[in-house]
Amino acid sequence: GENVEQHPSTLSVQEGDSAVIKCTYSDSASNYFPWYKQELGKGPQLIIDIRSNVGEKKDQRIAVTLNKTAKHFSLHITETQPEDSAVYFCAASIFGNQFYFGTGTSLTVIP
Amino acid sequence: DTAVSQTPKYLVTQMGNDKSIKCEQNLGHDTMYWYKQDSKKFLKIMFSYNNKELIINETVPNRFSPKSPDKAHLNLHINSLELGDSAVYFCASSPATRDTQYFGPGTRLTVL
Numbered sequence: 001g002e003n004v005e006q007h008p009s010t011l012s013v014q015e016g017d018s019a020v021i022k023c024t025y026s027d028s029a030s031n032y033f034p035w036y037k038q039e040l041g042k043g044p045q046l047i048i049d050i051r052s053n054v055g056e057k058k059d060q061r062i063a064v065t066l067n068k069t070a071k072h073f074s075l076h077i078t079e080t081q082p083e084d085s086a087v088y089f090c091a092a093s094i095f096g097n098q099f100y101f102g103t104g105t106s107l108t109v110i111p
Numbered sequence: 112d113t114a115v116s117q118t119p120k121y122l123v124t125q126m127g128n129d130k131s132i133k134c135e136q137n138l139g140h141d142t143m144y145w146y147k148q149d150s151k152k153f154l155k156i157m158f159s160y161n162n163k164e165l166i167i168n169e170t171v172p173n174r175f176s177p178k179s180p181d182k183a184h185l186n187l188h189i190n191s192l193e194l195g196d197s198a199v200y201f202c203a204s205s206p207a208t209r210d211t212q213y214f215g216p217g218t219r220l221t222v223l
Contacts, residue, residue: 034211037177043115043153087152098167099212100133101154 002006002027004092006102014110021091021105024072030092030100033073035064037060038087039106047088048075114138115215118200123221124192132187132218134202142166143175143185144203144212154201160185192222 003026013019023033031052036044050057050064050073057064061080066073077084090102115136124130136143144167145157159167174190186192188194199219203212 032211036214038152041217043203045214046211049211089154098159099156104152104154104181106152 002030002092002094002098002100004090004100004102006090006105008105009103010106010108012110014106015080015082017080019075019077019080019084019107019109020077021088021090021107022072023074023092023099023102024070025092026071027070027092027094028068029094031095032093033064033066034093034099035062035075036091038089040086044089048064068111077107080107082109082111085109113211115202115204117179117200117215117218119218119220120216121219123223124158125157125223126192126194128192129188129190130192130201130220132200132220134185135172136183136202136213136215137211138204138206139183140204140206140213141182142205142207143182143203145187146201146203146214147171148199148201148217150198158185163205171206178210181207189220195213196220197222 006023034049037047038044063076087104090100093099098110117134142161143161157176160179176188179185197218201217204213205212
């Protein structure tokens with residue numbers, strides 16, 4: 001089955017700096033890659049996703065890049081704000097039939 | 112306006128008891144899921160139902176039994192609770208098996 005690895009497990013950045021979280025996957029058939037943000041005491045919420053026919057997608061301060069050859073994808077958050085502090089999860093899926101989650105990255109934005 | 116709701120939010124119970132967690136989605140989605148999140152935040156899928164039919168059943172003890180009375184509900188019944196069952200359980204739904212998932216707020220289960 002698919003194996004998704006996520007790094008780093010914890011990340012601290014100064015407010016205004018950028019944050020990058022990286023994930024790798026093992027199954028080349030995976031074609032859908034969502035990113036979730038989980039705030040304390042809440043369920044994961046989708047923040048951005050990318051499909052395998054696209055190399056990059058951007059939504060305001062958040063962007064995701066995908067390298068199918070290397071089987072890795074990354075989340076980029078620019079101009080970080082304290083409210084960006086949360087646990088972020090990447091996931092990989094084959095046509096949405098089964099989702100495999102990374103182990104999560106706890107991001108702390110220091111004011 | 113709640114999209115995916117779960118009850119209860121917190122559940123504290125003794126070892127050996129039987130308990131249920133309920134999930135409802137008002138998004139009209141066809142597929143619903145149950146996930147377990149352990150103390151290290153690792154999310155692992157347990158079950159997936161599509162239009163009331165089981166499509167994914169990961170390796171979980173048969174003490175866990177999902178029940179889907181209709182496509183808007185997926186309940187999780189747990190028999191003979193054990194200490195290791197303590198975790199946060201998330202329900203999720205998606206419009207089809209080919210799309211992303213929307214998570215509920217979670218149920219924190221503590222087994223004493």
